[in-house]
Amino acid sequence: MVADLIIETRNLHKSFDTGGAVARVLRGVDLGVERGAFVAIMGPSGCGKSTLLHLLGGLDRPTSGEILLSGRRVDGLGEGAWAVIRRREVGYMFQSFNLIANMTAAENIELPALVAGVSAKEARRRRDELLAQLGITSTASLTPGEVSGGQQQRIALARALVNEPAILLADEPTGNLDSASTREVLAMLRERHGRGQTLVLVTHDPNVAAAADRVVHMIDGRIESAVRDGPAPADAAATPGPAP
Amino acid sequence: MIRAAVRKAMADARARRLQAFLLFLVISAAAATLMLALTVRSSASEPFERTVREMNSAHLWITSSNPDVDLNTLAALPGVRATSGPYPQLWAGYSISNSEKKQQLYLVGMDEQLPEVDHPAITDGRWLRASGEPEIVIDRGAALRMGVEAGDRVDLLVDERTVPLVVAGLAVPTGRAPVPVAEEGLAYVLRDTLQAIVPGGRVGSPQFYHERIGIQLTDDSAAPAFLAAAEPLLARDGVRLLDTRADIAADVEDANMFDVIFLGVFSIFALFAAGIIIANVMAGQILSQRRDIGLLKALGFTPLQVTLVFLAESLALALAASIAGVGAGLAIAPFFLNRTAELLGVTSAPVVELMPIAITCVAVLGVVALFTAVPAWNAGRGSAVRALARTGKGGARRSLIGALAARLRLPVVVVLGVKDLSSHPARAVATMLALTLGVITATFTLGIEATFGTAMRDPASIGGAPADLVVDRDRYDPDAAVSLLQSRPEIESYIVRTDVDAAYGEEDIDLHGLEGDLERGGWVFVAGRMIAAPGEVAIGQNMAADLGLDIGDRVSITLPESDTTLGLQVVGRYLELDENVMLVSSEMLPARYLPTDYYINTVQGTDNGAFRRELLRASGGNFDPEVMSETTAAFRRQLRGVILPLNGVLFAIAAVNLLSTLLLGIRESQRDYAVMKTLGLTPGQIAASVFAGGALLGVAAVIVGIPLGLAVTTVIFDGMSKAVDVGASVGTMPSAASLLLIVPGAIALAAVGSMLPARAAASIRPTDALRYE
Structure with missing residues (x-):
């Protein structure tokens, strides 16, 4: 059976010029993520896991190699085309939430929908639904500075999901949270995964990684191993990608 | 502390080059505009002052049309260093014409040898010579206006005759502001030429033949003593103080009046705008440096010292920008002074005075200091821990x-x-x-x-003339003038004006006798209406305010030349640029007064410039349109x-x-x-x-x-x-x-x-x- 890969990278390389010296951050990453999978990427600081996530979301360009989303080559796309992909197919979560400070929770959540051309009425409907699902309806009219860290990350999750993206990329989403908030956010991510959401999460925390059904370990810009760590859905798999 | 402040300032300047550059530009622009305004104001008379020195100018000029007065006696009065003249001068407004344009001039008869004191400043060509054709030296401003150059031939229009003259040179006149500051210019011919122009002319003769003398005083402060001593002579008939150097300088300065007004207004705007930018940028910089401020405080800086660090940083930039702005202002100033300088045939150089420079620097540095100190002091008083924890609440x-x-x-x-x-x-x-x-x-x-x-x-x-063209009749026969005007299809309507020197009490009045369809004249009335019948008078609004006259008042106007007194009732106040003008019906005036000007409205679509040239040509150069x-x-x-x-x-x-x-x-x-x-x-x-x-x-x-x-x-x-x-x-x-x-x-x-x-x-x-x- 041919796996339904929603994300696929082939021999992905990324180097940075740091004042004359070249830092090779990714050194040939082959990764395949099947539709509906929950994949955690772990590894020590500087191993390239965040860079990999940036490349998957089009926030940066690979030095070489290929990226395919739902079977389509996207590594050569321009910024405008990537922006369209991000507003429709990819949701992003950050360690420090990165909510827009002068917008209320409701406005933050609606923003990607409005950018994607959804009507204001539909954006409000989606927002209210997500606020209710995530239990943060009471924060709707508050600005990020007026809510707790856990609530901020839930708002960030709602914002990432408002366009119903096929892929949710999360970079250390619990890194700035206390343990109670971490549990809450993880429960929500699992719940979304349970509904078939593809999740790729970067973390340092083994407890967080344990929530994933696949854990990819990276060292020195390479994938060292892919371990089935948690309860896998029947149709999900995460493996080192197919040979280039 | 100072060394630390300098080091921080240098680091900031390196880190924010674009911002520092923009700030520098803006402060420089504000300083330059302010400096320009102050310099143009203080240097407006500078080209004139230089010309005055070159002329070895007199301080005041006195004329006499009284043949029994000997102006030479003035030389012996206290405070007089030297005199120039007396020279004959014709106050009849003769004109020169070069077929394109015409210019009224007063003729002064002088010698082949220029006097040492109070001589015209030759800017082009040379002074008069006795040999060869009769020559004329013309007021430079008048020549520029007409497009006349040294070596050209011009016609002097004298009564019924035309006297051809060669333009020997152009000069800045003495005792009178140059054209166009003054409407009529001075022109110089040799005494013999003057006699040939007005044969038999002598002081007091009907050609307004005067004598004038230039008085150079030991210094400006000698004027009151001199005038007191000259009082008996000045009180005699036909003798008057013509002008003073200070008054002429003030007239020349006035030529730059609008520049000074605009530059003043704009420099205030520019300084205010620059203040806003400085406030914005400094407040923004301080906000973005809250972390640095926290660090400075952690290193032991007091709020005052923090403020001083930022002040030193912005004032150093502002000082450099002020210096650049002052230089730029001084460099641009000649362009604004050129108009006067061109008139006087000199190069314009701004006067570098300490006061405008000091005012500019103090104003600019004061604004910068104010807009830096307030946000810096506020930031310096904040909590160091909070400042270190985040970069501010902005946003x-x-x-x-x-x-x-x-x-x-x-x-x-x-x-x-x-x-x-x-x-x-x-x-x-x-x-x-x-x-x-x-x-x-x-x-x-x-x-x-x-x-x-x-x-x-x-x-x-x-407040200008109510017409498309104003035609000075000059020496044209009044009947011929009217026939010419009536024959021209370009003219829709015209009003005949007769200017008469008159007096209202002690006040000299320009009485304008009008004839024609006055309703079509278009005078703008502030109150009341245009005259409609003899016995009525309309007065300029400025004169009405000065003399306290209003509608319904009765005034008594005397016409000294004809020993006539007119009893008039004020019926209207109108806008008038000239001082002390009154409008009456021409019917009120004795017949000896002839029309002087014509207000002409042309039919729509007329090329008025071409029509002006045509009128000049058709009148044989007699009209001055x-x-x-x-x-x-x-x-x-x-x-x-x-x-x-x-x-x-x-x-x-x-x-x-x-x-x-x-x-x-x-x-x-x-x-x-x-x-x-x-x-x-x-x-x-x-x-x-x-x-x-x-x-x-x-x-x-x-x-x-x-x-x-x-x-x-x-x-x-x-x-x-x-x-x-x-x-x-x-x-x-x-x-x-x-x-x-x-x-x-x-x-x-x-x-x-x-x-x-x-x-x-x-x-x-x-x-x-x-x-x-």
Whole structure:
């Protein structure tokens, strides 16, 4: 059976010029993520896991190699085309939430929908639904500075999901949270995964990684191993990608 | 401490080169404008002073038409160092003509040898020689106006004759301001030539044959003693003090009056706009350096020392910018002084005086110090821990305008731009104010343009002559003049004017006797109406105010030359540029007074310039016609040369202000922009949101600026009307249609100011901006 890969990278390389010296951050990453999978990427600081996530979301360009989303080559796309992909197919979560400070929770959540051309009425409907699902309806009219860290990350999750993206990329989403908030956010991510959401999460925390059904370990810009760590859905798999 | 402050300042300047450069430019522009205003003001008479030194000028001039008076006796009075003359002078306004143009001149008869004291300053050609054809040396300003050069031939129009003369040279006259500061110029011929022009002429003869003498005093302070001693002679019939050097200097300075007014107003605007930028940029810098401030405090700096660090930093920049601005102001000043210098045939060099430089530097440094010290002191007093913990609360404010924009269903990029601006409302308001100054300036400039438009269409509305052309009859026979005017199909209507020297009590009056269809004359009445019958008089508004005359008053006017007294009733007050003018029916005047001028309105579509030349030709050079719109157009060209560059300076300052504000905002919000990119905004959308913010400020500036501009324009017009003493405010407010042009202009200015910030925002890389994730 041919796996339904929603994300696929082939021999992905990324180097940075740091004042004359070249830092090779990714050194040939082959990764395949099947539709509906929950994949955690772990590894020590500087191993390239965040860079990999940036490349998957089009926030940066690979030095070489290929990226395919739902079977389509996207590594050569321009910024405008990537922006369209991000507003429709990819949701992003950050360690420090990165909510827009002068917008209320409701406005933050609606923003990607409005950018994607959804009507204001539909954006409000989606927002209210997500606020209710995530239990943060009471924060709707508050600005990020007026809510707790856990609530901020839930708002960030709602914002990432408002366009119903096929892929949710999360970079250390619990890194700035206390343990109670971490549990809450993880429960929500699992719940979304349970509904078939593809999740790729970067973390340092083994407890967080344990929530994933696949854990990819990276060292020195390479994938060292892919371990089935948690309860896998029947149709999900995460493996080192197919040979280039 | 000082070393630490210097080191920090140097580090900041290195880190924010663009910002420091922009700040430097803006402060320099403000300093240059202020310096320019002060220099032009203090140097307006500088070219004249130099010419006065070259002439070895007299301090005052006295004339006599009394043959029994010996002006030479003045040389023996106290305070007199030397005298020049007496020389014969004809006060009859003879004209020279070169077929294109005509210029009235008073002739002075002099010797082949120029006197050592009080001699005309030759700027072109040479002085008069006795051999060869009769020669003339003409007032330089008059020659420039006519396009006459040394070596040209001109016709001197004397009564019924034409005397051909060779122009030996051009000169700046003594004892009289040059044309066009004075309307009629001086011209010099040899005494023998003068005698040939008016055979049998002598002091007191009917050709207004006077003698004049120039008195050079030991110094200016000797004038009162001299005048007291000369009093008995000055009291005699036909003797009068003609002019003083100080009065002529004041007249020449007045030629720059509008420049000084405009430069003064604009320099205040520019300084204010620069103050806003400094406040914006320094407050922004301090906000973005809260962490540094926390560090400084952690290192042991007191709030005062923190303030001093920032003050030292901004004052060092401001001092350098002030020096550059002062230099630029001095360098540009000659362009503004050129008009006078050109008239006097000298090069213009501004007077470098300590006071204007000191005022400029103190004003600029004071504004910079104020706008730096306040935010720095506030920041210095804050908690070091909080400052170290975060870079400030900037941007956390909820945006009500943003919410309103969203509610109005504006495009999402517009909403984002609005929200971003409104997260720093004080800064946005300050930037809007700088743009508002640009809008006020533009409104004022449109008002000036509208006023010129009105003046060219209808000169009487600003107190000018109520006609398309004013034709001086000069020496043309009155009957021949009327036949010529009646034969011309270009003329729709004309009014005949007869000027008479008259007196109202002690006050000298220019009495204008009018004949014709006065209703078509177009005089603008402030109160009452135009004269309709003999026995009525209309008076200039300025004169009415000065003499306390009003409608219904009865006045008694004497005509000294004909020993006549007219009893008149005031029926109207009208706008009048000239002082002490009264209008009466010509029927009131004794028959000995002949018509002097004709107010001509031409039929629509007439080329008035061509018609002027045609009248000059058809009258055999006897008429002296002037097209009012040509005179106004020349003045407009002169003022545009001042106002348009000043507009440019203020617009540039406004654009730089917007640019620096947006750049600051983008620097502070780069994470937000990066996040927006991760949410799917394209670079184009990010740039559009920055443009939207700039455009919003532009629109807000228009909404606030146009009413303010109209108010400022009214105030300035009132001031200018007072300065020219028309008697009422004569400015025309800009039309609604022209004001509408400011909207796209302001948005375009906002777009220019937003261009660089928009590019900067669009090129933010999320991976860099969010690096510490």
